[in-house]
Structures are given as C-alpha cells and as structure tokens.
Amino acid sequence: MDHCPEAVARELDAPFPLxxxxxxxxxxxxxxxxxxxxxxxTVAWIDGVVTALVAAKNPLAGVPMESRDTYGKAFIQVFNLWLESPAGRRVGHSRRLAGMATDLLGTSGVRMWHDQALFKEPGGGHTPWHADQQYWPMQSALCCTAWIPLHAVPLEQGPLSFAPGSHLKKIGRDLAISDDSERLIREALSTEGIREAIEPYALGEVSFHLGWTLHRAGPNTTVSPRRVHTVIYMDEAMRLAPPRNSWQEADHRAWTPSTAVGEVMDDPLNPVLFTGARGA
Ligand SMILES: O=C(O)CCC(=O)C(=O)O
Structure with missing residues (x-):
C-alpha cells in the first residue's frame, strides 16, 4: 500500500481552486x-492506507461497545498517521488539502496541528456537539479541520453536521465532548435560532470547519464502519497560547512539545504543509 499510483500522487498535490x-x-x-x-x-487509495493503519493501531480493539462511555462509543481515534508510513505521510501532507485550508483561512500558509482517523463503528453512537478549539492552546482562531470521508456517507452512517455561524457566537466554548456538551449546546443553539445543517457526503466530497464552529455527528445505524480521516491545519504563524484547561495542557505536550508559550509552533510535529500565494 506504500506504492502510490502516479495519478493519485498528482491529485493529492495538485491545486484545487476555490x-x-x-x-x-x-x-x-x-x-x-x-x-x-x-x-x-484517490479516495479508494486513501481508504486502503488509512483503514490498514487503523486496524493495526485501534486503541479500542476488543473493548465491547456497551462498556464504553459516550466518547468511546462515538469513534475509534488513531492519531498522526502521517508519522506511521510513507503512504500515511502522503495523505496527511496532501498539498491540495493544505492549499485549500490556506485559501479558506486567508493565511500565507498552514502547518500541521495533527491528523487523526475517526472511524464510527457499526452501532457506534453519536458524536456530541462541541467546538474543537477548546482543546487547542492557540493564540488565534486561524485553524481548521479537513474532514475526509473514505466513501460516500449517507445520513444513517453519521455524517458530520454543523451549526452555521456558530463560530461567531460564544456557545459551549468551555465544554469537552460529553453528554453535557450535547445537551447544553443543543439548548443554546435552539435559543439562538440556529438549526443543525446536516447532509450526506458524496464520494470525493471533503468538508472544512473552523476550530470554533460547533459540530456533531449522528450514530452509525448501518452495518459498515463510517471511515473518515481528518487533517487539522493552523496558520503557519500560529503561536502557543497559555493552556486554559487540562486538555490544552495535554495537547501542548502531545502536539507541539518543544514550543514554549508565546512562540510560533515550529516543532518537528508541526511542519509547514503549504506556503505561498492563495490557492497556488
Ligand atoms: O467524525 C466525527 O464523528 C467527529 C469529527 C470531529 O469532531 C472533528 O473532526 O472535529
């Protein structure tokens, strides 16, 4: 699987103008x-690479669904596949995706924060409402996640859904992913009159969401795993903020260990994946 067909390699790195x-x-x-x-x-090739790495590294292998908490029921999570193999690196370092993230964020370039596979098993539960950036000690909001389904995702398989405009409201910004975040954020969105935007994903479709955008996913009621890879990008000039909670402390240690508070996150774990003019 480390062999990458020429056409796939080209597509992973070619610009995708927005x-x-x-x-x-x-x-x-x-x-x-x-x-x-x-x-x-290309989707089939990425699927092969990511699915093999998840099978090899699944931290929940053998743990029955009924013995897990809400977070554990939501997905199998395997981090930094880009460090696991040359093929994993090709996926995580896709210049097409990094260029799109740069373009959408309006920055001069982006760095890797980390990547992670998120597989929702058959019978897997919902992913509660949350905002990612509450976990991340970053000095600005210039960060986003590419959510890359490895097949078409119908509604019954738990596609990612979003609360449009919620990055501009300060809702649930101190809530970790939990039953509380699901309940409290749902109530706050209803009070604000913000409706969940949920649609299936077509094969080859990718979404991008900002660190403060509220999002969730429904359960997987099908008999096939919902296989998704994600890459999280931040402004290439992003500086480390003082951690505001224990999750941010843990993320500092895990994702940018050599960076001190106030410094640009230039750890070897945070390579610049794209730099240059918009969409170039
Ligand atoms: O895939 C999921 O169920 C949740 C994904 C998510 O929260 C994210 O990518 O930020």
Whole structure:
C-alpha cells in the first residue's frame, strides 16, 4: 500500500481552486462542504492506507461497545498517521488539502496541528456537539479541520453536521465532548435560532470547519464502519497560547512539545504543509 499510483500522487498535490463565494461562505458559516475534491481512485487509495493503519493501531480493539462511555462509543481515534508510513505521510501532507485550508483561512500558509482517523463503528453512537478549539492552546482562531470521508456517507452512517455561524457566537466554548456538551449546546443553539445543517457526503466530497464552529455527528445505524480521516491545519504563524484547561495542557505536550508559550509552533510535529500565494 506504500506504492502510490502516479495519478493519485498528482491529485493529492495538485491545486484545487476555490472561488470567492466559497471563501465568503466559509467565513460566514464557519464551514464549507466541497464536492469532487478527490476522484474515486484517490479516495479508494486513501481508504486502503488509512483503514490498514487503523486496524493495526485501534486503541479500542476488543473493548465491547456497551462498556464504553459516550466518547468511546462515538469513534475509534488513531492519531498522526502521517508519522506511521510513507503512504500515511502522503495523505496527511496532501498539498491540495493544505492549499485549500490556506485559501479558506486567508493565511500565507498552514502547518500541521495533527491528523487523526475517526472511524464510527457499526452501532457506534453519536458524536456530541462541541467546538474543537477548546482543546487547542492557540493564540488565534486561524485553524481548521479537513474532514475526509473514505466513501460516500449517507445520513444513517453519521455524517458530520454543523451549526452555521456558530463560530461567531460564544456557545459551549468551555465544554469537552460529553453528554453535557450535547445537551447544553443543543439548548443554546435552539435559543439562538440556529438549526443543525446536516447532509450526506458524496464520494470525493471533503468538508472544512473552523476550530470554533460547533459540530456533531449522528450514530452509525448501518452495518459498515463510517471511515473518515481528518487533517487539522493552523496558520503557519500560529503561536502557543497559555493552556486554559487540562486538555490544552495535554495537547501542548502531545502536539507541539518543544514550543514554549508565546512562540510560533515550529516543532518537528508541526511542519509547514503549504506556503505561498492563495490557492497556488
Ligand atoms: O467524525 C466525527 O464523528 C467527529 C469529527 C470531529 O469532531 C472533528 O473532526 O472535529
């Protein structure tokens, strides 16, 4: 699987221009779903790479669903596949995705925060409402996640859904992923009149969401795992903020260990994945 067909390698790194309307939508809504980012051949290759690494490294292997908490029922989580093999690195370092993230964030370039596979098993539970950035000690909001499904995801398999415009409201910013975050954020969104935007993902579609955009996913009621890879990008000039909670302390140690508070996150775990002009 380390062999990458020429056409796939080209696609992973070729530019994918976004228009001004897409950039505006991303800034207003806090997320953007982009159809046709990858061909069926490329998605199948990424699926092979990621699924093999998840099978080898699954931290929940053998743990019955009924003995897990809400977080454990939501997904199998395997981090930093880009460090595991040359193929994993090709996926995590895709210049196409990093260029799109740069374009959407409006930065001069982006670094890796980390990548992670998120597999929702058959019978896996919902992913509670949350905002990612409450876990991340970053000095600005210029960070986003590419959510890369490895097959088409129908509603019954737990596609990612979003609260449009929620990155502009300060809702649930101190809540870790939990039953409380699901309940309290749902109530606050209802009070604000913000409705959950939920749609299936077509094969090859990828979404991007900002660190403060509220999102969730439903349960997987099908008999096939919902296989997704994600890459988290931050402004190439992102500085480490003083950690505000124990999760941020843990993320500092895990994802940028050599960076001191106030410094640009230039740890070897945070390579610049794209730099240059918009969409170049
Ligand atoms: O895939 C999921 O169920 C949740 C994904 C998520 O929260 C994220 O990528 O930020």
């Amino acid at each position: 228009d001004a309307a897409a950039r505006t939508r991303f800034r207003e809504q806090g997320y953007l779903k982009v159809p046709g980012v990858f061909s069926a051949e």
